[in-house]
Amino acid sequence: MAAFAETFVEGFRAMHPEAPPLAYDDASVHRLSAVLGPELRAALAAKGELLPFVVHGVAWLGEVIVRRHGGTWRFRNPMWESFLFVESAAGEAELALFSWFLRALTPPGGTGDASSLADRYRRYVERPMFDPAPLPVFVRGERRLPRLGKVRYDLLHKYLRAHLPELVDLGADFPSPERFEAYGFRFLDVTVLGGGRMVLLSGLAEGGMAAFWLGAAGFEGSVFIPCDSFPEPRVELQPPADAVLTERIRLHFAYNKQSLFEEFLWWGP
Numbered sequence: 228m229a230a231f232a233e234t235f236v237e238g239f240r241a242m243h244p245e246a247p248p249l250a251y252d253d254a255s256v257h258r259l260s261a262v263l264g265p266e267l268r269a270a271l272a273a274k275g276e277l278l279p280f281v282v283h284g285v286a287w288l289g290e291v292i293v294r295r296h297g298g299t300w301r302f303r304n305p306m307w308e309s310f311l312f313v314e315s316a317a318g319e320a321e322l323a324l325f326s327w328f329l330r331a332l333t334p335p336g337g338t339g340d341a342s343s344l345a346d347r348y349r350r351y352v353e354r355p356m357f358d359p360a361p362l363p364v365f366v367r368g369e370r371r372l373p374r375l376g377k378v379r380y381d382l383l384h385k386y387l388r389a390h391l392p393e394l395v396d397l398g399a400d401f402p403s404p405e406r407f408e409a410y411g412f413r414f415l416d417v418t419v420l421g422g423g424r425m426v427l428l429s430g431l432a433e434g435g436m437a438a439f440w441l442g443a444a445g446f447e448g449s450v451f452i453p454c455d456s457f458p459e460p461r462v463e464l465q466p467p468a469d470a471v472l473t474e475r476i477r478l479h480f481a482y483n484k485q486s487l488f489e490e491f492l493w494w495g496p
Contacts, residue, residue, distance in 0.1 A: 228300060231286030238283065249287065251294045253353055259284075260331065260345035268332035281332075282306070285324045288344075292322070296356045315355035316492055322351060350496055359421055359494045365393045365443040366423035378412035378430065380404040391417070394426060398445020410437055418462050420476070420493040427476065427493075429462050436460035436480050440495035448495035454480035454487075465490070 236249045243262070249255045271277040289311050292298035298313045307325040314320075331344040375386050387394050402410070411433035418427040425447070429438040435453040439446065454460055460480035479488045
């Protein structure tokens, strides 16, 4: 697969001579993701080059995970049923990289989930492999963090000044006042995570549950999960017996009157 990966690197350089060449790192996966899409799929298919592009691209993506994150190939016949095996803080996983690549090339409204390659890579490789230990502990000591029952952007700032003065900035990527108001929050709950390394804001918004992860420098990530308004969505911590650094978060909610949950590592999606 390493030879196929090198072929892909050379092919990408020829297709995009103005762009930085692909390396075997996470940043290169995000750069590649930006050029994948239905237009590229149509162009490759018209020239009869779609299959070799996918095969070589998957070989390169797998080589990134092998070199940087210790993954191992598990080959099957036919080839496109092969997967990459990884172990991380989230547990063991079999990554279907051929499916990732093809779905990243799927046009909107096509068959399957059209999430980007970067989205999948971040959720299933980067975030699980992330080492949270060096993150600074900025919330120290036990404290009572009440629910914010009336939610406005200005009231959120007042709440944080009163209860979490260590969080001095929401960060440049936190929703703007206008975008925040558009969520239509009914309430916000605040949860300290990772022994004080992260704070989670979560609550019932218009049409679903929204959650924002905040570190010492502010916004780190967010999710929005469509859900019913009753019963109210809630956060449950799943602390393991060994260490706080591997605790998990369960976001409990109901959708179409069915009880469900989504689980995340505490440092975010």
